[in-house]
Amino acid sequence: MNIGVLALQGDVREHLSALAEADVLARPVRRPEELDGVDGLVLPGGESTAISKLAAAFGLLEPIRSFVASGKPVYGSCAGMIMLATKVLDGRSDQETFHGIEMTVRRNAFGRQVDSFEAPVAIDDIEGGPFHAIFIRAPWVEEVGDDVRVLGRVAEGADAGRIVAVRQGNLLATAFHPELTGDLRVHRYFVEMVRQAL
Numbered sequence: 001m002n003i004g005v006l007a008l009q010g011d012v013r014e015h016l017s018a019l020a021e022a023d024v025l026a027r028p029v030r031r032p033e034e035l036d037g038v039d040g041l042v043l044p045g046g047e048s049t050a051i052s053k054l055a056a057a058f059g060l061l062e063p064i065r066s067f068v069a070s071g072k073p074v075y076g077s078c079a080g081m082i083m084l085a086t087k088v089l090d091g092r093s094d095q096e097t098f099h100g101i102e103m104t105v106r107r108n109a110f111g112r113q114v115d116s117f118e119a120p121v122a123i124d125d126i127e128g129g130p131f132h133a134i135f136i137r138a139p140w141v142e143e144v145g146d147d148v149r150v151l152g153r154v155a156e157g158a159d160a161g162r163i164v165a166v167r168q169g170n171l172l173a174t175a176f177h178p179e180l181t182g183d184l185r186v187h188r189y190f191v192e193m194v195r196q197a198l
């Protein structure tokens, strides 16, 4: 199994090491040819406006849109979640996404109150208790289409109930960064999605 990590900008290295720890061969993807032979793709956290711009500049927008539309598994964290959304609020007017998950996300949604925070988030389908979720200028999901499963919400505080993890078919997205906590359960869950799609 080959998992690619989109390596244009953001916390690429953290995802590569989380996947390595989950015993998977993962490689950076910067050029369209590097998508060949990739069975699953991770879109890292970072800055979605930069990722969008670089994806266009590197000729990756359409190839990744096709990859996403092909049904192969893709997991996006934070900026990666934004890149999988069909609609972005508070984005730049020229911001492009790879589409895929029928959802409206709001960029920097929590950031109006605080830049970063940590909160427990329980994820449906993943056992072992709530995640210690780290949010960094994170988006939240404001609306989801009928085919989207909400997997996790903020459990407590002023933003309790906000949707922060979703899945639609083989597309998975979290507003938080499991790659920063050493908790491999989301990566292992994604690896299992990739295994089942082989």
Ligand code: GLN
Pocket (backbone or CB within 6 Å): 044, 045, 046, 047, 048, 049, 077, 078, 079, 080, 082, 107, 108, 136, 137, 138, 139
């Ligand atoms: N605020 C960033 C964006 O809009 C996301 C932040 C992150 O990935 N940690 O893309």
